[in-house]
Amino acid sequence: MNSTASLSATRIACAASIERGDGMPSADSTRELEIQVLADVIAAAEFLLQRTEAAGRAVSVPRPEVYAIIIQAVMASARASGHYGPGSLAYAPLLDAILAGVEANPWEAAVFTVLIESVVLD
Template sequence: MQDEWSLEEIEIQVIRDVIDAVEVHLRGVERRGAHLRAPRSRLYAAVIHTVIASARLQSFCATLDSAEVLDALLDGPESEDARRVFDRILEGVNQV
């Protein structure tokens, strides 16, 4: 039951969910024939950093699960919002 989870467990689950979402998105990008020029680890780090930065903007509870960007990131690969957020984050990072 999530009510019994510690803050650490919640944040670890958020990171796992984000990593899974990034992997789904990157596989979709590759399926469409795009080439990832930056290392995969750099792309993951950029998305996780975006979640951390978004969480820091919350005045009431600066934890990863409060990050405003999470809803869009975790909507799934068919979500236009998710694709837009991932593309924006990865656009500059994938130039390496």
């Protein structure tokens, strides 16, 4: 199973547990979920940066700054959707635009496109 599929499955399982009233996932599973979210976001960003550079475009800021910009946007997306605290990153709507194979709504897709374009020179 690829990491996007495993992340999606984990997000669904956590949401289902909360909706059933089972309570919050354990601290360990929440930590693992957030680590997986961050790893998947960084991997997706790196893939897009490599694809951008292969197309002859230059990235205008250092990679760590690109990752920080995108991670901050994921955190803001989670907060804007009403999710705070442990595990909240997994519920950020922006993740759907970042992770491959996940259908994103047009707004989140546009936000992510603007983020990537803001760090690229033509």
